[in-house]
Amino acid sequence: MNTTPIGKPLPRVDGRLKVTGAATYAAEFQRPRLAYGVLIQSAIANGRVVKIDITAAKSAPGVVGILTRENAPGFKPYPEDLTKKGAPGENRMPLQDDEIHYAGQHLGVVVAETFEQATYAASLVRVMYQAQPPIVDLPDQRAASTATTPEKFIGREDLQVKRGDVDGALAGAAHKIDATYSTPIENHNPIETYSSTAEWEATDRLLVHECTRGIKQLQRLLAACFGLPAENIRIICPFIGGAFGSKGFQWSQTLLAAAAARLVQRPVKLTFSRPQMFDSAGQRARTEQHFTVGTDNNGKLVGLRHATTTHSSPVSEYTEPCGNMSRMLYSSPNVDVTHRLVKLNLTSPCPMRAPGECPGVFALECAMDEIAPESGIDPVEFRLRNYADRDEHQNKPWSMKNLRECYERGAKKFAWSKRNPKPASMRGPDGSQIGFGMATVIYPAAQQKAGATASLNKDGTVIVRSATHEIGAGTYTAMSQLAADTLGVPVEKVRFELGDSAFPVAPNNGGSWLTASVGPAVIGVCGDLKKKVLDQFGHWPNEQELASLSEPIQTEFTSEPNKNEREKFSFFSYGAVFVEVHVDVFGQVRVKRATGVYDAGRMINPKLARSQIMGGLLFAISTALFEATIPDEATGRVVNANLAEYHVAVHADTPPEFDIDFIDKPDPHMPDLGARGIGEIGITGAPAAVANAIFHATGKRVRDLPITPDKLI
Ligand code: MOS
Numbered sequence: 001m002n003t004t005p006i007g008k009p010l011p012r013v014d015g016r017l018k019v020t021g022a023a024t025y026a027a028e029f030q031r032p033r034l035a036y037g038v039l040i041q042s043a044i045a046n047g048r049v050v051k052i053d054i055t056a057a058k059s060a061p062g063v064v065g066i067l068t069r070e071n072a073p074g075f076k077p078y079p080e081d082l083t084k085k086g087a088p089g090e091n092r093m094p095l096q097d098d099e100i101h102y103a104g105q106h107l108g109v110v111v112a113e114t115f116e117q118a119t120y121a122a123s124l125v126r127v128m129y130q131a132q133p134p135i136v137d138l139p140d141q142r143a144a145s146t147a148t149t150p151e152k153f154i155g156r157e158d159l160q161v162k163r164g165d166v167d168g169a170l171a172g173a174a175h176k177i178d179a180t181y182s183t184p185i186e187n188h189n190p191i192e193t194y195s196s197t198a199e200w201e202a203t204d205r206l207l208v209h210e211c212t213r214g215i216k217q218l219q220r221l222l223a224a225c226f227g228l229p230a231e232n233i234r235i236i237c238p239f240i241g242g243a244f245g246s247k248g249f250q251w252s253q254t255l256l257a258a259a260a261a262r263l264v265q266r267p268v269k270l271t272f273s274r275p276q277m278f279d280s281a282g283q284r285a286r287t288e289q290h291f292t293v294g295t296d297n298n299g300k301l302v303g304l305r306h307a308t309t310t311h312s313s314p315v316s317e318y319t320e321p322c323g324n325m326s327r328m329l330y331s332s333p334n335v336d337v338t339h340r341l342v343k344l345n346l347t348s349p350c351p352m353r354a355p356g357e358c359p360g361v362f363a364l365e366c367a368m369d370e371i372a373p374e375s376g377i378d379p380v381e382f383r384l385r386n387y388a389d390r391d392e393h394q395n396k397p398w399s400m401k402n403l404r405e406c407y408e409r410g411a412k413k414f415a416w417s418k419r420n421p422k423p424a425s426m427r428g429p430d431g432s433q434i435g436f437g438m439a440t441v442i443y444p445a446a447q448q449k450a451g452a453t454a455s456l457n458k459d460g461t462v463i464v465r466s467a468t469h470e471i472g473a474g475t476y477t478a479m480s481q482l483a484a485d486t487l488g489v490p491v492e493k494v495r496f497e498l499g500d501s502a503f504p505v506a507p508n509n510g511g512s513w514l515t516a517s518v519g520p521a522v523i524g525v526c527g528d529l530k531k532k533v534l535d536q537f538g539h540w541p542n543e544q545e546l547a548s549l550s551e552p553i554q555t556e557f558t559s560e561p562n563k564n565e566r567e568k569f570s571f572f573s574y575g576a577v578f579v580e581v582h583v584d585v586f587g588q589v590r591v592k593r594a595t596g597v598y599d600a601g602r603m604i605n606p607k608l609a610r611s612q613i614m615g616g617l618l619f620a621i622s623t624a625l626f627e628a629t630i631p632d633e634a635t636g637r638v639v640n641a642n643l644a645e646y647h648v649a650v651h652a653d654t655p656p657e658f659d660i661d662f663i664d665k666p667d668p669h670m671p672d673l674g675a676r677g678i679g680e681i682g683i684t685g686a687p688a689a690v691a692n693a694i695f696h697a698t699g700k701r702v703r704d705l706p707i708t709p710d711k712l713i
Pocket of ligand 1 (some may be wrong): 052244246351352353354355509510511512680
């Protein structure tokens with residue numbers, strides 16, 4: 001009998017806690033003598049602080065202390081590896097100088113007995129500035145003097161890549177397109193805003209409750225900045241109410257909460273308001289992407305140029321890596337990928353779900369949709385003709401690639417053959433214009449080092465621990481399944497614990513690598529535990545034998561990526577996504593159907609996997625149609641820093657039909673079960689499928705996201 005929980009659609013083991021409100025999120029932890037902090041922020045986007053007048057604020061009701069540069073500690077620098085070239089997050093320590101680089105920059109914290117008192121007192125703080133006109137527009141000529149061509153994305157991916165002779169190839173091309181695509185600034189909008197509660201348990205021991213998907217990184221960061229050993233810092237984070245790329249980098253709020261707590265000698269809770277989510281902790285930068293693509297008479301790509309311009313803040317060099325997938329998604333002898341970075345007086349950018357891939361593959365897949373009909377070829381057929389049988393950028397074979405099957409299965413399920421190739425040719429009974437669009441999907445399949453401990457207790461439960469995270473994707477459930485499978489015990493006997501910096505090392509929760517990284521540690525530690533138990537008892541112990549245990553049986557395990565495999569092969573997940581849109585006379589777009597077929601290795605839990613992809617697709621629809629952060633050109637402040645004017649897709653925007661399917665074949669070169677990541681692939685490619693469907697429906701090619709009704713009428 002097959003009793004393994006792997007591949008079964010198990011409901012979430014923490015589902016009940018979440019729906020009953022029993023799951024405790026960062027802002028919900030209560031501490032004795034807790035005080036509340038509210039940020040003092042810069043109203044200007046460029047210049048310097050002359051004076052911060054706290055006279056009125058100090059005597060407001062309930063105020064217990066105000067942290068500014070005057071009384072701030074001299075933070076030591078962030079750990080070097082977090083500020084290396086192109087790393088996300090800021091490289092400037094807060095409250096150490098008077099410079100202002102963007103609106104909303106943190107200038108201090110007002111601490112009071114209640115959140116309301118702190119909010120009121122913060123409104124009484126008067127900041128005098130010496131202001132300069134800010135530069136906030138990407139094409140602004142004043143920004144050009146700050147332009148650089150960064151070498152690497154987070155120190156690892158090449159951002160300037162040339163293969164062959166693109167100019168020569170384009171000059172001789174039979175068909176050619178030249179087009180610029182642009183994507184706006186976008187902000188992460190998880191339901192849970194940032195929250196840090198800092199508490200000095202002794203003068204040199206700090207306890208922090210925070211929503212972070214980098215528990216170990218935050219521990220190292222605080223240790224470095226306060227000059228303490230890492231073991232003196234403890235971070236607790238059992239649940240994260242969504243991240244979407246946020247909550248993993250060095251922003252000032254944790255340092256400020258800790259400094260404020262030291263100042264007032266009480267635990268301090270610092271929780272962001274929704275508007276602060278737009279200026280205080282990262283965003284996706286705006287991008288301008290220029291494509292020149294040429295094909296021969298058979299629709300085969302001969303040359304592809306992808307030139308991106310994007311921006312960072314004056315205190316960061318993070319670059320949205322739009323061109324990375326253009327290096328190798330299709331076979332082309334001539335490729336030229338460049339990234340140009342300018343500095344703007346806008347909050348520092350950072351990864352947002354599928355950094356680079358989301359805007360970059362949007363542009364690439366629209367460009368493919370534009371060149372395919374130029375070459376007289378159906379978009380799916382065009383992609384098959386330009387299929388890359390190996391990674392031409394790294395010059396390596398793929399670890400496993402079933403993308404052909406994704407196209408074929410997806411086209412069949414969606415009934416792509418019913419598409420009339422002529423744009424603006426299909427109409428619904430209500431008169432709306434109907435369009436079918438598709439796109440290729442790709443996302444890297446990475447793996448990181450991770451550790452875990454396991455212990456078998458007297459009561460027969462097995463506790464497995466790792467300092468990993470639950471951002472809503474289902475870590476508790478998937479890891480419990482892997483542990484139960486390895487041990488051969490029911491899932492109910494396993495308790496997986498995470499979210500504590502005292503547990504063994506786990507990587508930041510990002511890059512879609514959690515399952516492929518923490519999974520092997522869980523499988524390894526449970527394998528060792530099983531062996532140890534069997535060595536002792538000769539079989540899995542019964543109740544009486546368990547009761548005889550004087551102490552739990554314990555094991556520890558660390559897994560590392562297999563270097564040889566990583567060097568030999570190129571690791572990606574793939575997919576093909578198809579959408580049907582209806583566009584009415586007012587230019588309103590409804591996505592009616594979405595079909596996605598994904599090749600992401602073995603599926604550990606199809607129910608969680610479907611949820612991940614569904615959320616990703618909805619986010620992609622949101623990206624295509626709604627999301628845009630709008631800075632005011634005169635002041636550099638965000639004019640729509642709220643959920644009324646920054647639109648995100650909601651239930652009413654969800655297509656009535658989601659058809660999500662997985663190839664579900666284990667990748668032989670990924671560890672253990674052959675699972676690859678599914679966290680970010682859902683948002684990738686699908687925005688292009690929507691844009692391509694809108695073109696097919698209306699004959700209008702909108703190259704600038706989001707595709708709002710004004711662009712269609
Ligand atoms: Mo992703 S924004 O690299 O977690």
